[in-house]
Amino acid sequence: MHLSSLESRNSELTSKFLAFASTQQSISCKRFVNFCMGSLDISKLHDFKSYMIDTGLAPSTVSTHIYRLKGAIRNLIERSSELTQGQKFAIEQVLKKVKAPRPSSKAIDTDKVLTSYEIELLCESLPPSVASICKFLAITGCRISESLSVKISDIQIEADIANVRILGKGDKYRIVKLPSQFILDVKEGRESGFLFSTATGKQQDRRYIHRVIARYGKKLFFKSISPHSLRHSFATSKIKQTGKIKAVSQYLGHSSSSITLDMYTHESLSNQELFSKLF
Secondary structure, three states: OOOOOHHHHHHHHHHHHHHHOOOHHHHHHHHHHHHHOOOOOOOHHHHHHHHHHHHHOOHHHHHHHHHHHHHHHHHHHHHOOOOOOHHHHHHHHHHHHOOOOOOOOOOHHHHHHHHHHHHHHHHHHHOOHHHHHHHHHHHHOOHHHHHHHOOOOHHEOOOOOEEEEOHHHHOOEEEEEHHHHHHHHHOOOOOOOOEOOOOOOOOHHHHHHHHHHHHEEEEEEOOOOHHHHHHHHHHHHHHEEEOOOOHHHHHHHHOHHHEEEEEHHOOOHHHHHHOOOOO
């Protein structure tokens, strides 16, 4: 829920939220308000958690931000006379539902992996500009930050295949491939600038893309997804299809194939395998 049911009060509550924050909480609070486009909205706390994970922050760092934000919000609840008891109770319920990530396992939850049907439905339902980015993510397995940074000058078209140079983590370049027609459709005759740009030619806002995909994920599939879910889906699918973990790892831009192995091999023993004869 929004902290205030009256929009006129939201600016005042946002100011108090930042003013009441301790020195340690301040950075987390400013980042959260910035994510909410300058207006405090507690209902976006879970989306902010997903956003931090998608940007590559360590689980321990994400946990620290979540704990500090919860503390700052509870401090605001205690000190704000504008909020009714009903509003305070509702806010507390939201806070309890947002859990800090568990650092114990690197494996990706299979609930975060989309089927080919779900990806197709998602792309068909999204606004056209976001749908193009969604398709790019699904086809290449790129990170959202990598995708939005692609410039038309990074693309070389050879017959039916377009080779796209990607600048990944650690300032390392790699090549991903897409159908040429997809690139031509997105370019719309442009020969310079970002591949995915706004009407004014600026780079698309990663936070906006994240919010739109998250909203449609809840609407279509009743589950929490993000741009990174498409990367997870690509990796899981390619490993299952080919079994080439090292090749998939290099294509994704992972520093080690062990990372890919830990994250994307969703293996378990069946009852038949567990109880088969040992000798």
